[in-house]
Each structure stands twice: as C-alpha cells, then as structure tokens.
Amino acid sequence: MSLKDTLEKIKSNLFSVEIIGLGYVGFPLAVRLASKKINVTGIDINQERIQRLEKNILLDSELYLEKEFLECRNNGSLKLSNKSIQSENPKIGIVCVPTPIPNKNTNSDIFVKAAIENFLESSKECDVLILESSIEVGTTDKMSEIIKDGGFTLGKNFGLSFCPERVDPSNKEWGIENIPRVIYCSDDITFSISKIIYDNVNGGNLIRVDSPKIAEVVKSFENAFRLVNISLVNELAILCDKLGINVKEVINAAATKPFGFMPHYPGAGAGGHCIPKDPRFLLESARKLESRFDSIEHAIEINDHMPKYICDAIENKLEELKLQKTILVCGLSYKANVEDMRDSPSFKIIQEMKSRGFMVYGFDPFFNTKFSEKYLIENHITELNFKILTDLDDDSVKNIDCLCIVQHHNEVEQRVKEIYEKSLIPFVYDCQSKLSKNSQSNSYLDFLGS
Numbered sequence: 001m002s003l004k005d006t007l008e009k010i011k012s013n014l015f016s017v018e019i020i021g022l023g024y025v026g027f028p029l030a031v032r033l034a035s036k037k038i039n040v041t042g043i044d045i046n047q048e049r050i051q052r053l054e055k056n057i058l059l060d061s062e063l064y065l066e067k068e069f070l071e072c073r074n075n076g077s078l079k080l081s082n083k084s085i086q087s088e089n090p091k092i093g094i095v096c097v098p099t100p101i102p103n104k105n106t107n108s109d110i111f112v113k114a115a116i117e118n119f120l121e122s123s124k125e126c127d128v129l130i131l132e133s134s135i136e137v138g139t140t141d142k143m144s145e146i147i148k149d150g151g152f153t154l155g156k157n158f159g160l161s162f163c164p165e166r167v168d169p170s171n172k173e174w175g176i177e178n179i180p181r182v183i184y185c186s187d188d189i190t191f192s193i194s195k196i197i198y199d200n201v202n203g204g205n206l207i208r209v210d211s212p213k214i215a216e217v218v219k220s221f222e223n224a225f226r227l228v229n230i231s232l233v234n235e236l237a238i239l240c241d242k243l244g245i246n247v248k249e250v251i252n253a254a255a256t257k258p259f260g261f262m263p264h265y266p267g268a269g270a271g272g273h274c275i276p277k278d279p280r281f282l283l284e285s286a287r288k289l290e291s292r293f294d295s296i297e298h299a300i301e302i303n304d305h306m307p308k309y310i311c312d313a314i315e316n317k318l319e320e321l322k323l324q325k326t327i328l329v330c331g332l333s334y335k336a337n338v339e340d341m342r343d344s345p346s347f348k349i350i351q352e353m354k355s356r357g358f359m360v361y362g363f364d365p366f367f368n369t370k371f372s373e374k375y376l377i378e379n380h381i382t383e384l385n386f387k388i389l390t391d392l393d394d395d396s397v398k399n400i401d402c403l404c405i406v407q408h409h410n411e412v413e414q415r416v417k418e419i420y421e422k423s424l425i426p427f428v429y430d431c432q433s434k435l436s437k438n439s440q441s442n443s444y445l446d447f448l449g450s
C-alpha cells in the first residue's frame with residue numbers, strides 16, 4: 001500500500017476525516033466537510049463539549065451553522081467522539097487544537113503533540129495528518145519525528161501537511177470558504193490529497209511552499225504584522241491625545257494615499273488566542289538563534305500597556321469632573337460581535353481598576369454566567385471580583401460614574417448611544433472612538449486619541 005492508493009481511494013470517496021479539536025477553528029471545518037458528504041468524525045477531549053454537541057446544543061458563535069450541523073448529524077456524515085477511531089479506509093486527521101504561549105512548564109505544542117499521538121494510536125499505513133493549529137517554528141519537523149517514531153515513513157506510507165487556519169471571526173466578507181491558504185506538504189502525493197480536502201473547504205485555493213519553516217513563519221508573521229500595526233496606531237492615538245487632535249481624522253486622511261498605507265484603528269489592545277500570541281513564536285525563534293525581533297518585542301510591550309493607559313485617562317478625568325470611582329466596562333470579549341473572551345483587554349482594564357479601588361461592573365451581551373469559570377481561566381484571573389450586569393436598562397446604570405466602552409457590539413450599539421445621548425452616565429470613555437459628540441448630551445464624552 002502506498003500514498004498513491006490513498007489518493008485513489010479518496011477520489012472514490014472511500015475515506016474518512018477526523019477533525020481533532022472542535023473549537024472556533026475545528027467546529028466550522030467539521031461542519032463544512034461533513035456538509036460535502038464526507039464521512040467526518042469530530043473529536044474533542046473536552047467531554048462536556050462532545051455531550052453538548054451530541055444534544056445538538058450550539059454556542060452563540062456556532063448558531064450560524066445550526067442548519068448544516070443538524071443536517072449532517074441527521075444524515076450521519078458528522079459523528080462525534082473523544083478519541084481517534086480505527087478505520088479500514090484511509091483516514092485524514094486535521095489538527096485544530098490550541099497552541100498556548102510557551103513558558104518554562106509548558107511547550108506551545110503540548111496539545112498538538114497529544115493530538116498526534118492519539119491519532120497515531122489508531123493509524124495505519126498511508127493515513128495523512130494535516131496541522132491547522134498555529135504552531136511555533138520547528139513544530140512540523142518535531143511532529144515528523146513523532147510520526148517516524150510511530151514506524152511510518154513520510155512521503156512513502158504516511159503524509160503530513162501544515163495548512164494554517166487564517167479565519168477572522170465575525171468577518172462577513174472573508175470566511176473559511178474563500179480565504180486562500182498557505183500549505184506545506186511532505187511530498188507531492190500528500191499535496192494532491194490535501195488539495196482534494198481543501199477543494200471542499202475553500203475551493204482548493206492553496207499556495208504551496210517548499211519548507212515547513214516557511215509556512216510556520218508566514219502564519220506567525222501575518223499576525224505579527226497585525227500586532228505591530230495595532231501597537232503603532234495605539235501609540236499614535238496616545239500622541240494625538242497629547243496634541244489634542246483626533247486620531248481618526250489623521251488615519252482617514254492618511255488612508256487617502258492610494259498605495260503603501262493600510263489603515264488600522266486604535267483600541268484597548270489586541271486580544272484573543274492569536275494576535276497577542278503568534279508573534280511571540282517569532283520572537284522565541286529569534287531568541288533561540290541568539291537574534292532579536294525588536295519590533296515585535298516593542299509591539300507586545302505597547303499592547304500590554306494600553307489597558308493601563310486607558311485606566312489613567314479615565315481616573316484623571318473622573319477626578320477632574322469630581323466624580324466617584326464606579327465604572328461600567330462594556331464589551332468584554334476580545335473583539336466586537338464575538339463571544340470569545342480569551343485574553344481580552346477588558347478583563348485587564350477591570351483588574352487594573354479593581355487594584356485602584358474602583359467599584360467595577362461589567363456588561364457584555366455574550367457573557368454567559370455558565371462559563372464564568374472558563375472566562376477567568378482564559379484571562380488568568382482567580383475570582384470573579386466584579387459585578388456582571390445582565391441589562392443596560394436605566395435602573396442598572398443609574399449609579400455608574402463612568403461607562404468605558406471597550407467593544408461596540410452591534411446588539412447593544414443603539415442602547416449605548418442612547419445612554420450617552422440621554423446623559424444616563426456622566427462620563428463616557430470610548431476606547432474605539434465610535435461615538436460622536438452630541439451637544440444635546442450633558443455627559444462628558446472622551447475617547448482614545450481625542
């Protein structure tokens with residue numbers, strides 16, 4: 001048996017796919033492939049997640065796929081399991097597990113390695129593994145060694161690809177179905193096999209690169225580009241605050257240049273599982289080679305500093321306005337219109353305000369008290385030391401001195417505007433400068449990059 005036989009069987013639809021890790025990346029991929037009548041098993045070590053999906057209960061962020069998910073569950077094309085399963089026909093495993101920031105106790109590949117080891121336990125000759133997780137430079141080579149230690153020879157009786165996911169949650173224009181993908185493959189047949197898989201994901205729009213390190217650096221560099229630019233624009237906002245000019249006017253005027261400029265907008269800092277993390281992989285790689293990556297290092301520092309800068313601005317203004325220290329932080333997820341609370345700047349603002357003796361309230365239409373414990377872990381906090389508001393009605397906001405808007409979720413955009421326009425809270429600080437000054441309001445409106 002050779003990889004060519006696998007390719008032939010895949011062409012005859014005699015194969016199965018295992019999506020390993022059913023989170024933000026893996027779940028939509030599993031549904032997408034199963035919707036194409038491919039025999040898919042979604043695998044997750046989180047038993048609660050599997051049980052929830054088995055009961056057909058979806059998270060808010062998954063609901064847009066409900067119809068397809070239920071169809072696939074009903075027609076049997078999408079199965080669920082907590083571990084890899086043996087199969088007679090060729091099996092393609094796609095790894096979508098988290099890749100944490102490495103520290104002295106944990107390597108970034110801890111989950112990737114565990115997922116691959118589990119896949120190999122039920123593998124046979126001529127199966128194929130595709131890594132989609134964002135991995136540190138050198139991880140694909142390390143995983144190749146694990147596959148070889150399992151008794152397989154890459155390019156002969158086993159295939160390995162690295163095809164990093166690029167999805168941008170809540171982006172309506174670009175999704176998994178139309179984002180082009182960079183891919184590295186151990187050999188040509190594995191590329192042909194991967195191409196068939198991705199024909200069903202993004203129409204097979206693949207850019208093949210020759211070395212795993214190139215693909216790994218590409219993925220981290222894309223997010224380093226974002227982090228460096230976000231930090232650049234946040235420093236510009238700080239300068240504009242001092243100059244008393246409007247940062248958005250500066251950016252929008254600069255964006256009229258038809259080439260060589262890409263607008264980025266200020267905010268409380270980049271959060272989530274990707275942008276603050278992936279650039280660290282490049283930094284780590286440079287350090288291992290006794291080199292430097294100063295622009296990334298500085299961008300991380302600026303990003304970490306933003307919540308403190310915002311707290312200083314708010315505290316000073318409250319003093320000036322002779323107001324008390326009761327604040328409502330609105331928009332707790334790391335990005336507008338998503339429920340993902342991982343590494344969110346709002347939680348950093350809240351913790352900073354708590355340490356300054358503020359009474360802190362938080363509000364987010366996506367905050368689900370059932371997941372409080374999870375949000376705390378994701379934001380490295382030990383206890384929920386602030387009060388969660390479940391509503392923004394007049395009564396709930398009546399004793400608040402400052403409304404700090406970190407994310408403008410569409411769902412509450414109108415109400416937030418109304419709170420300002422009806423002067424329901426005396427001081428409003430908008431981290432994204434989206435509200436416009438209104439002379440009818442008695443509330444004081446300030447924003448980052450005034």
Ligand SMILES: NC(=O)c1ccc[n+]([C@@H]2O[C@H](COP(=O)([O-])OP(=O)(O)OC[C@H]3O[C@@H](n4cnc5c(N)ncnc54)[C@H](O)[C@@H]3O)[C@@H](O)[C@H]2O)c1
Binds near residue numbers: 021096111133273
């Ligand atoms: N979320 C994004 O927008 C995004 C975008 C591009 C790339 N990525 C990358 O994709 C990867 C996955 O990110 P995510 O946001 O989907 O993470 P996630 O935390 O939402 O989901 C990961 C899932 O993997 C499961 N898991 C962990 N170890 C496992 C194992 N050994 N076997 C089976 N399941 C396991 C977890 O229980 C979890 O359900 C990361 O490397 C991330 O950097 C994420």
